[in-house]
Structure formats: C-alpha cells, structure tokens
Amino acid sequence: MSEPVPVRRALLSVSDKTGIVEFARVLVAQGAEILSTGGTAQALRIAGLPVKDVSDFTGFPEILDGRVKTLLPQVHGGLLGRRDLPEHQAQMAQHAIQPIDLVAVNLYPFEATVARGAAFEDCIENIDIGGPAMIRSAAKNFASVVVVTEPAQLAEVQAELAQGGTTLALRRRLAQAAFARTAAYDTAIATWFAGQNGEAFPPRLAFAGVLRQTLRYGENPHQQAGFYADGSFRPGLATAAQVQGKELSYNNLNDTDAAFECVAEFEDPAIVIVKHANPCGVATAGDLGAAWDLALRCDPVSAFGGIVAANRVLDAAAAERITAIFTEVVVAPDADEAARAIFARKKNLRLLLTGALPDPAAAGLTFKSVAGGFLAQSRDAGRVLAADLRVVTQRAPTPAELADLLFAFRVCKHVKSNAIIYAKGLATVGIGAGQMNRVESSRIAAWKAEAAAKAAGLDRPLAEGSVVASDAFFPFADGLETAAAAGATAVIQPGGSMRDAEVIAAADKAGLAMVFTGMRHFRH
Known part of the structure; x- marks a missing residue:
C-alpha cells in the first residue's frame, strides 16, 4: 500500500463555496500554500486566511475578461508532472514549475444557467474551460494529486489529511468522479448546443446522470439497479422527496413514474392507479376523494398493492380512502398536514411529494437499450x-x-x-x-x-x-x-x-x- 500523500500546495477555485473556508483552514494549519482566484480568494481573505493569487503564482495576468487565467504551464505542469519520474522533476525545475498537490474546483453553473432560461450569450459565457482542464489534469495524475469537484467530498479529504495525507484509494475514487463530472458537463453543453442548432438527433448523442439511489435489485433479485437523475429539472421522481415508507425498489420507481406521467395529463382532480406499469383505474372528478372511488371501482383486485398518483395536493378525505386498501406508493405534488398524518399510520407506505407535475407536452427524448446500443425517440407529447x-x-x-x-x-x-x-x-x-x-x-x-x-x-x-x-x-x-x-x-x-x-x-x-x-x- 502506498504512503499517504501530504498536501503542500492547493489550488482552490469554486463557484459553490460551501465548506471551502473550513477546508482551507485545515490546509493552512498543516502548512499548505493556498492558490486561488476571484471570488474564492476574496472569501478566504475575508476569513483571514493567507492566499496567493494564481496570477502571482504563474507570473501571468488574467486576460480576456478572465477567460484565460489557469491555462498555463505553471498550473498544468504543476498538476501533471509525475513525482516518480526524474526527467519530469528535472523539467519542472528547469522551467520553475512547482507541484500542486490538490485541486478543488466547481465548474461554472452552465446547467443552472440553461435551466433558468438564460439568453444564448449568457449560456456561452457560463461554459467553463479552465475548470474542466484543471480537473482532468489533476485526475489523470491521481497517483500524486487529489481532485475535489463537489462540496460533499471535502469532509472525506479533510478526514484523511488529518491522518497525514490522502490515500491512493481515495484519490482514485475522486479521479473517477472528476472524469464523470466533466463528462456530464460536456454532455449538458453538447445537448444544449444541439437544441440551439435544431438537431434532434446529432451525430454523437450522449447523456449523463447523477446517482440518486442504489437499489436493492432490479426487476428481479439477481439483477443490480440504480436510480439516476438526468439533470433536466423535469418534475417527477427525480424531484420527489420521500416523506415516509420503506425503501423504493426498481419496480416501485418504474410503476410510480408511469402513474405520475398519466395523472399529469388531466386538468381536473384526477387519480391514477397503476399495477405493473399499466393503469388499472383512472378517473377525474370534482375532488380527489370522488376520483379515487371511481378509479378504484374499475379494477379493485388489481388496485391492491398498486401505485397511486394524484394531480392535486392530497387532503384528508383522499388519504383516508387510499389507505383503506394496501398501497405500495402514493405520489403527488404535495400533501397537507392532515393527509400526511393519515398516511403516517401506514408506516410501510411510501409517500412521494414532487413539488409539481411534469408537463405532458414537454419536449425531450426517451431511451430504450438494445444489443450494442440504444434507441432514442422524442417523448410522446401528442394530445388530441x-x-x-x-x-x-x-x-x-x-x-x-x-x-x-x-x-x-x-x-x-x-x-x-x-x-x-x-x-x-x-x-x-x-x-x-x-x-x-x-x-x-x-x-x-x-x-x-x-x-x-x-x-x-x-x-x-x-x-x-x-x-x-x-x-x-x-x-x-x-x-x-x-x-x-x-x-x-x-x-x-x-x-x-x-x-x-x-x-x-x-x-x-x-x-x-x-x-x-x-x-x-x-x-x-
């Protein structure tokens, strides 16, 4: 097992500054030099921490409105230079390149900028170039360099630093996460650009997801499964908070999505009951309770142990009716306090609240795997x-x-x-x-x-x-x-x-x- 690697020099440049000041304090206490840029450097100085501007470290000023500030040999040489190769060390010494042992970088918030409907030029300006380059350089040289791309990773790194340095196992794991982050970032940019160019099916199509939950198993116990959010911000399972109940299974999630997409089709109060991805009862009425009665009447046998979706805030009347039979999952935009208390009597019932309904007319692609590839098509947003x-x-x-x-x-x-x-x-x-x-x-x-x-x-x-x-x-x-x-x-x-x-x-x-x-x- 390799020896832990201490951090003598760290480069911190983050848009999400959650935990970064506390993390920098630990580094400084251990004698590390802190390099930083812009708002991160300002936040660290306000906290009373010693910081060196990257431009002072490189001897080259920020230019082109900040578009070029870290794309320099002093930065990337310090990240990529191998500590175990004498020729690398000699070249670094020849060009006065000092090693950088840790990089903590958040990328410009491109996905959030697109999600809020920003103008084309604003989206372009939020495409990060230097950040992904530093992340990839640090991740490639994981043998000696640790890379942090999410605030949630800081605590684990900090814990290892307290033991004298980062382990190879941690650096490898963070390197994988770093490459996945830049891949997802580039995927978001490519997908947005394709849409701007009017290309529904560009020559190269990529998609990425963030793991929301590792599932106990897939459709059957011998299959493995996970639930990923695709970052589209479309209301549904990816935005849902599980208020109560047992752990969700692969089949639960699949059926719940089918129920919620169906119930979103209706403007009046509606209930959809699903079993094995097929509706077994659907109704609209003046209120959710009346809609439940009509939906249940369609197929009360199949409804037992089913999934229930509502397109309104769940109230006590609806909750009393739904909990009168065994139900696996209930999903709705929200539930009032009285309804939540009623559902709480059924401790195993899973209650999911999404905050909003998915737009049945929204554009987007759906995917199906086939041997050696996948099929992609536009979502069935048709409405007669x-x-x-x-x-x-x-x-x-x-x-x-x-x-x-x-x-x-x-x-x-x-x-x-x-x-x-x-x-x-x-x-x-x-x-x-x-x-x-x-x-x-x-x-x-x-x-x-x-x-x-x-x-x-x-x-x-x-x-x-x-x-x-x-x-x-x-x-x-x-x-x-x-x-x-x-x-x-x-x-x-x-x-x-x-x-x-x-x-x-x-x-x-x-x-x-x-x-x-x-x-x-x-x-x-």
Whole structure:
C-alpha cells in the first residue's frame, strides 16, 4: 500500500463555496500554500486566511475578461508532472514549475444557467474551460494529486489529511468522479448546443446522470439497479422527496413514474392507479376523494398493492380512502398536514411529494437499450383535442360521449399496446392492455368491466353506455364488434387501416358514433 500523500500546495477555485473556508483552514494549519482566484480568494481573505493569487503564482495576468487565467504551464505542469519520474522533476525545475498537490474546483453553473432560461450569450459565457482542464489534469495524475469537484467530498479529504495525507484509494475514487463530472458537463453543453442548432438527433448523442439511489435489485433479485437523475429539472421522481415508507425498489420507481406521467395529463382532480406499469383505474372528478372511488371501482383486485398518483395536493378525505386498501406508493405534488398524518399510520407506505407535475407536452427524448446500443425517440407529447377529431359515422357523438372519448384516449397513451379503454363518466370502467391482438384486448377490457360491476354490486356491466378508445386503428371490424357487444356507444381510434370502410360500416350497423384522431399512441 502506498504512503499517504501530504498536501503542500492547493489550488482552490469554486463557484459553490460551501465548506471551502473550513477546508482551507485545515490546509493552512498543516502548512499548505493556498492558490486561488476571484471570488474564492476574496472569501478566504475575508476569513483571514493567507492566499496567493494564481496570477502571482504563474507570473501571468488574467486576460480576456478572465477567460484565460489557469491555462498555463505553471498550473498544468504543476498538476501533471509525475513525482516518480526524474526527467519530469528535472523539467519542472528547469522551467520553475512547482507541484500542486490538490485541486478543488466547481465548474461554472452552465446547467443552472440553461435551466433558468438564460439568453444564448449568457449560456456561452457560463461554459467553463479552465475548470474542466484543471480537473482532468489533476485526475489523470491521481497517483500524486487529489481532485475535489463537489462540496460533499471535502469532509472525506479533510478526514484523511488529518491522518497525514490522502490515500491512493481515495484519490482514485475522486479521479473517477472528476472524469464523470466533466463528462456530464460536456454532455449538458453538447445537448444544449444541439437544441440551439435544431438537431434532434446529432451525430454523437450522449447523456449523463447523477446517482440518486442504489437499489436493492432490479426487476428481479439477481439483477443490480440504480436510480439516476438526468439533470433536466423535469418534475417527477427525480424531484420527489420521500416523506415516509420503506425503501423504493426498481419496480416501485418504474410503476410510480408511469402513474405520475398519466395523472399529469388531466386538468381536473384526477387519480391514477397503476399495477405493473399499466393503469388499472383512472378517473377525474370534482375532488380527489370522488376520483379515487371511481378509479378504484374499475379494477379493485388489481388496485391492491398498486401505485397511486394524484394531480392535486392530497387532503384528508383522499388519504383516508387510499389507505383503506394496501398501497405500495402514493405520489403527488404535495400533501397537507392532515393527509400526511393519515398516511403516517401506514408506516410501510411510501409517500412521494414532487413539488409539481411534469408537463405532458414537454419536449425531450426517451431511451430504450438494445444489443450494442440504444434507441432514442422524442417523448410522446401528442394530445388530441375536440377540434382534431373527424366524425366518420352517420351518428356524431353526444357532448357527454365526446368528453369521455377524449378522456379515454388520453388514458390510452399510457396503456401498453394493444390498448383498449372503456370509459364512462370520465372514469375508466374496463382496461385491456398488452395483448398480441386487439380483439383479445377488447374482450379482456369488457370482461374486466363485468367483473368490476359485480364487485360493486351492480346488476349491469359497467361497459354498458360507455365509450371505447383504441391506441391504434382497428385492423378488422371484429375488435369494434366486440366493443359494441359489450355495450359501448361510441369509439375513438386513430384510423388509417386499409379496412377503415369495413370498420365504419360495422359501427354504423351497430349504431355507434366513431371519430378518428389521426394520431396513434403505441406504448410498447
């Protein structure tokens, strides 16, 4: 095991100054010389610490409005020079280059500048050049140099310095973190630039994430998993605070995301219940409690042990209803104190509060891994409005049918293909998902509507008088005929089949109203 390396000279230049003064005090107490720039040097001087300006150390002034201040041989030679090679040491002595043993650098806040919608020129000025260069130089020479890129790393370095110097294990770990940080920084810049240039799919596409949580395992116990935030600042799981409950699993997170994305589609108070990434009950109503009752009625069996999402602040009435059955996760923008107290009675229930809803119309890419690469596509931000619909049958839908049709088609977007949704009164009453053909999805959805009616003590199937939505066109009339037999009175579907005329004729024969959207919502 190599001996700990003491720090004789450190370069500190940070935009986030959390903990930097206390850290510098430790270095000074151990006899280290402190080099610094700009605001960091000023903060250290105000604290009464001795600081040497980098320009005095290099003998070269800052130029070009501070764009060039550390991109000099005196800095990078001091970082990159190998202590174990006599030829390096001789060249450093020849050019009066002194070694630098530690670098603590935060990068210009480019990501935050973009996130607040700053002007193009402001974003350009917040692209750090010298910082990443110093970080990479220090990380490459981890055998002798320690690099700090996050305030959270200072305490661990400080603890080792108290024992006489940094260990090789720590320096290697921080070097990896440093290269990951500069890679993520460059990824953010490249992604932003691509957007500015109007390139949805540039020749090289990179993405980066920050580890939020190491998970116990993946979809199955023999798989490993982690949860990463991508820095997009889009409300959802990455912005959620877990108020209570057991540790979240991979499947919990996947299902919770599906539920929250679905519930964000609706303006009125809405509840979405998800099981295995598919909605099993969705409803909107005058308040969350009423929406819960309607959503639960759709499939009370599947709702047991499910995920619940709300698009409003959770109140006591909603919390009492939700906690009446076993629920794995509840996610919402917020919850009032009364609701939190009710949820607290169920100590294992996971309560996630995100602060806001994701914008269902927001741009962005989604990814799916394949052997040797990944598929990228724009997020399905499509939304069909009443004005987009084309009535193709002899009978047009009534206003109540039209409202249910639009509701059902929004739900369709979040159900695995082939998706069939029966809805009535702005609530799902039967959902068929993920089947290999549309007829089977129609039959399953109708069967679920019958089962839900029996569970609710009703003497008529819930599908009677409902509308039906299909995520893609009916390739044959049989799927539509199944819906008619179940009691549906109106249909919404994309259209575009070679047999549209046959399907329309079947709808007319059954007295159904049917509208085409011209947009499909496959979700594989």
